[in-house]
Amino acid sequence: TARILAITNQKGGVGKTTTTINLATALAAFKKKTLLVDLDPQGNASTGLSFHPQERRIGTYEVVLGDIDIAQAVVTTGIPDLWLLPASPDLSGAEIELVNQNEREYRLKVALETVMSYYDYILIDCPPALGLLTLNALTTAGNVLIPLQCEYYALEGLSQLIKTIMRIRQSLNSKLEILGIVLTMFDKRSGLSSQVAEDVRQTLSDKVLQTVIPRNVRVSEAPSHGKPALLYDINCLGSQAYIKLAAEILKRKWST
Amino acid sequence: TARILAITNQKGGVGKTTTTINLATALAAFKKKTLLVDLDPQGNASTGLSFHPQERRIGTYEVVLGDIDIAQAVVTTGIPDLWLLPASPDLSGAEIELVNQNEREYRLKVALETVMSYYDYILIDCPPALGLLTLNALTTAGNVLIPLQCEYYALEGLSQLIKTIMRIRQSLNSKLEILGIVLTMFDKRSGLSSQVAEDVRQTLSDKVLQTVIPRNVRVSEAPSHGKPALLYDINCLGSQAYIKLAAEILKRKWST
């Protein structure tokens, strides 16, 4: 049955979407059947794979809040072994609409149950908040990957995030574990980057993955071509780092 | 009476907090009495001014959802003419709690009414979402400043944001206007930055402010010292740009 990974951090702009798209593409390249779930109303993961959310009619919203079967909403991406559950425009109203729903924290989990056996990996891209959409991802997933930009505010938010994950493990999902923290947009010329990286490794030691994703302009150019960095420029430092990240993640101990 | 400015963009990590802190400090330097309201549960604006949200007992949450008078929650910052309404830990639950409240969109507006006459400018730092907290900021403010990182995903989200602002102007706040869009973390060596800047100026022409904020490592170092960039290093390119931004904003036509 599928290993489900929530990629989350309430700090904005730390590389959640970029990590979700490129890690999913790398896992597919390793011949793992992978589903990417776009749970962010911005729909950046969908856009990054050439599916513009404004053009979608059905997606994550209709599956989580409507009564569409997930199999009807999932699309192929043109990349072998990679499928996408795209964001649709109504997802931006979902946070408020979920509040008064029954089983509001488990809607995504229930929706995904029917396809669990079909995929090897399911990756969920989360919005920059600790609201009900992210909560749904954290009750569905067995594992969490935390992209961490090597900047001061990002470090500040980490303890709040870890506290939230522990609380969810105690109340809503006892098997939830942190698979790891991946340092993103690392700039070896910047003292701040090295300082933050050192602080995190000191406090969280082996939870911090060995693979570090460098700041690399080719990575930020890829979305404007609707492609993962791995397809836009496989040889750039960013793509090579995401391939290494996938290899490291495949070897790690997962909670299932 | 005070001019109220909401600084918002649902895209994460585009420089909302950095712009709010440094613009507020520059306005105070121009002898304008300025209040910074931290409406983001992450509390980065509070941290950037040396007020760690986890240590606060009362702040924006208690004013918007509790029954604390705003005058009791506002603190001095040590910077002449700059005051802060800090975030407090409970703000992370506010989005969900607001849903079932009366007048849920107007709670901040009502709270600020009692102090409007005391300040020249009130700047509101918003979370990276178009939820009820941001909605409160957009019903309270007469003007919106949109920080825009010169990257592809940030550009994608701009039309969704402008659509939301138009909708709020029609239904909840008829005087709401876009004061301007400020380009942030501009890297003149990057083709992507220049491309995005050109695209935005083409489509939104004079809504895009002349002042561009360059990517500048001193700006990202300042928060770890609990200071605005203007105090950490007044001579760096980032600080100079924020001073120019304040001068440009003071000259623009405001909706009151």
Ligand SMILES: Nc1ncnc2c1ncn2[C@@H]1O[C@H](COP(=O)(O)OP(=O)(O)OP(=O)(O)O)[C@@H](O)[C@H]1O
């Ligand atoms: N390794 C990298 N090198 C250069 N740019 C990067 C890298 N990773 C991400 N970016 C760029 O940084 C910006 C933020 O990344 P991204 O949108 O993936 O973060 P996010 O955490 O998903 O943001 P949000 O909080 O809005 O969901 C994007 O414009 C992206 O293209």
Ligand SMILES: Nc1ncnc2c1ncn2[C@@H]1O[C@H](COP(=O)(O)OP(=O)(O)OP(=O)(O)O)[C@@H](O)[C@H]1O
């Ligand atoms: N001009 C700049 N040059 C270099 N770094 C910057 C600049 N402006 C902001 N930063 C850094 O970029 C990161 C994102 O900025 P900031 O936190 O202000 O964005 P935000 O939009 O408030 O994020 P969020 O969506 O999480 O609220 C921070 O680490 C900040 O220090």
Ligand SMILES: [Mg+2]
């Ligand atoms: Mg994202």
Ligand SMILES: [Mg+2]
């Ligand atoms: Mg912020």
